[in-house]
Amino acid sequence: MATNLAQSQASDGSDQIASSVDSELESVVIRFAGDSGDGMQLTGTQFTHSTALMGTDLATFPDFPAEIRAPAGTTFGVSAYQINFGARKVMTAGDEPDVLVAMNPAALKVNLDALKPGGTVVVDTGSFGARNLTKAGYDENPLESGDLSPFNVIELDISKMTLESVKEFGLSNKEALRSKNMWTLGLMLWMYGRQRSSVVDWLRGKFAKRPEVADANIAALNAGHAFGETAELSGDLGQRTVGKAEVQPGVYRTITGAESLALGLVAGSKLADLNIMLGSYPITPASTLLHQLANLKQHGVVTFQAEDEIAAICAAIGASFAGSLGVTSSSGPGIALKTEAIGLAISTELPLVIVNSQRGGPSTGLPTKTEQSDLYQAVYGRNGDAPIPVIAASAPGECFFAAIEAVRIATKYMTPMILLTDGYLANAAEPWPIPDFDTLEPFPVSFVEANQEDFRAFRRDETTLGRNWAIPGTPGLEHRIGGIEKDYDSGNISYAADNHQRMTDLRAAKIEALGRDIPEQGIEQGDATGKVAVVGWGSTYGPIYRAVEMARAEGLEVSQIHVRHIWPLPSNMEELLSGFDHVMVPEMNNGQFATILRDQFLIDTFNVNQVNGQPFKVSDLVARIKELA
Amino acid sequence: MATNLAQSQASDGSDQIASSVDSELESVVIRFAGDSGDGMQLTGTQFTHSTALMGTDLATFPDFPAEIRAPAGTTFGVSAYQINFGARKVMTAGDEPDVLVAMNPAALKVNLDALKPGGTVVVDTGSFGARNLTKAGYDENPLESGDLSPFNVIELDISKMTLESVKEFGLSNKEALRSKNMWTLGLMLWMYGRQRSSVVDWLRGKFAKRPEVADANIAALNAGHAFGETAELSGDLGQRTVGKAEVQPGVYRTITGAESLALGLVAGSKLADLNIMLGSYPITPASTLLHQLANLKQHGVVTFQAEDEIAAICAAIGASFAGSLGVTSSSGPGIALKTEAIGLAISTELPLVIVNSQRGGPSTGLPTKTEQSDLYQAVYGRNGDAPIPVIAASAPGECFFAAIEAVRIATKYMTPMILLTDGYLANAAEPWPIPDFDTLEPFPVSFVEANQEDFRAFRRDETTLGRNWAIPGTPGLEHRIGGIEKDYDSGNISYAADNHQRMTDLRAAKIEALGRDIPEQGIEQGDATGKVAVVGWGSTYGPIYRAVEMARAEGLEVSQIHVRHIWPLPSNMEELLSGFDHVMVPEMNNGQFATILRDQFLIDTFNVNQVNGQPFKVSDLVARIKELA
Amino acid sequence: MNELSPKKLTAKDFATDQEVRWCPGCGDYAILKAVQKTLADIEADPANTVFISGIGCSSRFPYYMATYGFHTIHGRAPAFATGVKLANPDLDVWLVTGDGDGLSIGGNHMLHVLRRNLDLQILLFNNEIYGLTKGQYSPTSRPGTRSPSSPTGSVESSLNPAAFALGSGARFIARTIDTDQKRMPGVLARAHAHKGASFVEIFQNCIVFNDAIFADFTDKAVAADRQIFLEHGQPVTFGKESQFGIRRTPGDLTLEVVNLEEQGLTTDDLLVHDETDHLLATMLVNVSGTEGFPVVLGVICCNPGESYDTQVSTQVEAAQEAKPNADMKELLYAGSTWEVS
């Protein structure tokens, strides 16, 4: 993922280029915003798709309300989708949009602050009636008040033009207006010279059973496109060219973190030669993984929508006991409920992959917002001395590889393990060079064979310390396991004091053994020693990457270290960090990973913490780096 | 609790005196061991009681099997009760018994290793038949094999003498034999010159409905006592005198940690002017608190035996919302289940006392053994940035004061808080100077009064940051709370990015505010600077105290620091620790408190970890201290 | 009681200033209206009323009621309600839950709050789907339901909430429909009047993820022929002209639908509803909506027993009366003590 592309930088410290050049842009950030019912997520996804198909690099950030469909016109019902695309490696969805598409006053109100000074606002004047203005909390129409004077405002009566474009299909007014987003999409596709064909294909598929709806949407799409082409709007609404990125050759697709995670788990199960049994209970933003895997039955994937998170993990453990790859997935509150059962999986030494799609906490918190605040829970959150490996995915496409690594660890070490992702990763999309599955190293598990003489369930591999996996159905290996302390050899219940000490030590030693089996920590950018190491983990990869890149471009002595193996840490970590004067740890939490580094290495850390449900801004990070370097 | 008594020490590094002097002993350790059905816990408790009544200081360690009543004669069914009593401050139940009372071969087998060389074994030969020997796994009768030659063995046919003593009451053979423990108790009471009257009273009360059983037991008790007096057993079985301890004047009672905790919670609720609502679900070793409080309805205590631990804590939170002091209590696996709800209590800022009686983990672990391995869970074990105060009790009687402190913190700061005890504390007994309740400072809560103008549920005290507590039933304050992020003022749902940051900061600031309100960390023994600080927490207080005392007696430069406030830590902690060359942290876990000290102060720690279900031995700790000092 | 507000409150007085955040057209709006009306009808004291909910679209309910409210965590509302009532039995507690919140993750608490007979009203908004998490099937979804988590159709049997509640020992069971503004307040008032746990299943339309799932008996066109509204002591009839009825199948332990005129029967031949009969209630909820049988609504069972909170209070009061002078000192000095001087 980290390729060193020399390139020019925006001066405001963000992962985007000011849209000052009209004809050829290096990168552009567009935010589509409207009512939950306006279909902004679909619009954004389709724009992304068309853009990706042209070989432009991109990153996206969908941001939607907790409400399913809040009442029309309210500010809390505004749904937004931001895309940053360009002619170079794009690492984040961009700090500030260049273009804001606001489908109603509420969307304008909520998103205007984010827009870059001098940016462009496209508004649907048809939705700026008194009722909507009031609902959005505007006393005065912002289109008339002068509030928008710092921006290029393009006022279009999109509602009316949409109605016009679909009138031949005889839809009700309400239904016809639903195509507004496609009209807008058509216009934006024209503006940035993208093709409509993939959108048309998608509409035909989606509305296969209601061809008149498909036709109307396509008509609106075409009308928007045609409007751009025919309307004599120069300058402000002229066509822009965004160059192609210099991306590696290969076959690409767009992928979200949730998709990539599902593919990675299936790939991992195939490499381990196991079937997957996912036990899960719906919860935002983790449900998507359940949905994805429920569609992969043809790959031997069984999904169980349990009655709750406890049943979900217990079923997954039961499946592992019976010889499947048990997987369970949830987010913070649901993972909390699984705590007791994780202890059982540790005690019985069964493989299990636990996926936590983190969201804003504590408690119900901010379910649709992103955060990294479940790291403590992952590393420490259990009763007893109960160590467990933890790894974190850092980008949508990288979830695939993180998932494979999770399966490898769980099966090789006979241990439950936690894979951290977050709401941002789950929903964000990026172009993904499709990996060649055949080049991935398989790690098939071997169950104990039938009728072994002197079989003992808790005998173990000398290197990994992973115990025997003997599954029900195998003659001659009948045995019993449970959560009471077990004899280190037979696995029978043992209350002996020495045995408990031995087993406690063994559980710790297993983690140490894994520590010797994970790759040494590498450096993403910069030198192996220097003034500042910016140490991150998880989905902050993009903003940190760009921030360090910019700081380095300014000549600062700063390096980026991004950690996948949270627990145990890579063996060279201490040495690596000791080569820097300052260790800066940016996290979307109150300093949780920093606690681990401090405890383990007794090094002081400079914590940069942001807990507001939003990804870091590149410019903020650059500013913090400058404090140290 | 920590009083500096100058006194002579046993040379073997333990909290006891070798029984070499026959006539006047400074302290003696007796272990009663027998079948679960033999009533050893009752014997021990009654011996303790008689001893305490004489003003002798003491400490006890009950150690019983996980089975309710394992089959007679098996080693895993052996139940033991150890008491250390003496003419000076007794801090632990003693490393090694001076006297072992073994009611059957299994009891001998399991406990002989612990006996001090040259110690005394009292055996009931009547139970050393072939069947029992086989069940205990003896190929040869140890009374004949010479295995016992290092010890003074006193062989008595206790079974036969008991039957003899109760034959007039016409009980069945089986029932008659049940009085064996009272015969033995009678003998031991005679040996150490204790009175029988409190035992007689207790038997009369217990068997009020079956006076013939009471009579038989009393007859056996008297017979055992008479045997000692009349049998011409010199030396080995002579009478010993254990002097009185120099204890502080006052009125005393014996108390276990569970009893003291219950009293402390009630005292705390009275000081806060609240009623208690305890929600709990039975679990070893926490159930005793439920049992204790269920008997205190006359003090306005309501106990709710919930369907599970989740319901238990949720009911407690509901009760706090409605204006009671919500309390919930469990041990590791049950606390794990409460994790999600603890997050809600943090988010809604309601007072709640969560008591964790720690036991051996992970998972079901060793339910009847003691351990300190739930500290990570207490401090870190939640999703989201969810800080919570944690304190730990250190001795049976001290649980009373720790409980009061817990109630004070929870109500003053409007926060859930965790009080850590453990299996050892729950069951161990000690003489307790009854405190004068009237001298304790009250901390009455004040609910918001009816019909306040401009009432906001999330306005808060400027110093403590505790929010308004306005309870249902109060006119004019109707409001709604929940687990979604709340506006910092009104408490209404807020998804605003800035507000979430503000609330996250506020939750952290509350803990800091508390940090300014807890006593500075004191020093139990030794100087404020020096070579070694032994930093402990929880029930290791006794062994650490004695170990440091002994090391100091040998002239080593070592001090003891025992921490009650685990999180936040006392404000002077860093400074205090910086005054020592070495910080030794003994814990009955794999180094959990050490993690906190290392993270917070970036100091290296010398961790002494024991995870075998048993309290530390004084001699082991002394040896470790010597490695550093 | 709030002495400062003697003026009679209207439904509107029970609305808060919070914007209601359900999808336009959601059945929850209608239920909210009916509940607000009910509170006005029964002259509820807002200060003494507490709405408690779990998590789900339905569980947003407390925010819209100008009473005390607690939006808790998923599935656990009955436990919170228990704590509230044990702390203050005088409070009037309403619990709002969904088919996922109350019967999937929260099934156990539902079982036990019913078994214990805590005094509260439970409103279960059954839309046969998980609304808030975007449309996965729930325990009440019909077999074959296609949803994001069951793309080829769910293979689970659906739970009958009322039958489950009866099996759990519920003593008050009623059913109503979101849009039935006329009769819902009456049913809710009955639930409120019942001292003990009152279980009310409300058929609620989720317009976004499960639209019209109840249309086969709620549509105006079929309603009269597909719904029975029970009345205690009244013969069970239905149909536009009350032309149908239910009677015991002669000689069998079952119920059957009859056409009075066609079969030459009178209302005297019909089953007379006895809401105190637990077994009849079980029968009714089991046949309800099955082949040829209309859906049974109204108060199906009301057979009061002493409530849990009352019994707990009684024990506490008894203990306090037995030891009127119980103070901390007495407690500290309980058992044997000795003095060291």
Next chain:
Amino acid sequence: MNELSPKKLTAKDFATDQEVRWCPGCGDYAILKAVQKTLADIEADPANTVFISGIGCSSRFPYYMATYGFHTIHGRAPAFATGVKLANPDLDVWLVTGDGDGLSIGGNHMLHVLRRNLDLQILLFNNEIYGLTKGQYSPTSRPGTRSPSSPTGSVESSLNPAAFALGSGARFIARTIDTDQKRMPGVLARAHAHKGASFVEIFQNCIVFNDAIFADFTDKAVAADRQIFLEHGQPVTFGKESQFGIRRTPGDLTLEVVNLEEQGLTTDDLLVHDETDHLLATMLVNVSGTEGFPVVLGVICCNPGESYDTQVSTQVEAAQEAKPNADMKELLYAGSTWEVS
């Protein structure tokens, strides 16, 4: 199947070398014996048999069975069993639980495993008490039970496990008594033969904390008059000389006890047990043991439906047949792709 052991196994072959750790005299011993005999009777393959339990005295059971076994955590055994069956539907799964494990903390999983109709046998050891934690009252304890946590008597209504199971949608319900070595293996074999969730309540004596709680119908002296052992298709009689019977109360929806001779009736007048009748089963378990009614034992309900695990497998197989060439490459390349060269 274990091809190496063609020799017929005896009950003893199903015992492990682990020392049995229940209190002497505990009813669990008798159940263990009956289960071991049952496995021999049905010629179970130890390699293919899995015992799964939660936590409690009863839940120690798997350690004593020479099969595969999993002693899990408190209340969750049904969920583990579900995972085992979904991973390998060919395994024969037995679940052992107690009234606390299965109905207090584990009530929700019990509900859902029954509703889904997973193919397994559930043995609920009902001793109406928490044994392992030393005698607190449980959800099946009778009101007024004095225990460490209810020193002045419990104020909770007791749950009827069979009624709860029926309300949860169970399709097989049976009951037996720990000491009934003669009939228990037959009942267990029936449970095993039923494909789907089989719920067997076993009245078990806890000699330490709740001794003789079932004596009023299990004592030899009263057993014949206080127990009905149901047989499908047979008239329901009981008493030493089968002198009593059960019939439908004429003209009412209830059952009544009759004395054949005294009332001049014959077995033709009696209720004929129909185990496929869910509603009859509900009636029977509700009247069972109430005033004047004996306790109903044997197979009360057996009304099979397709099992959950079978349906899941069917869907997986269908998907695999529909896309026989589904490989990783196809999956990775699904949807739109583009090439950069």
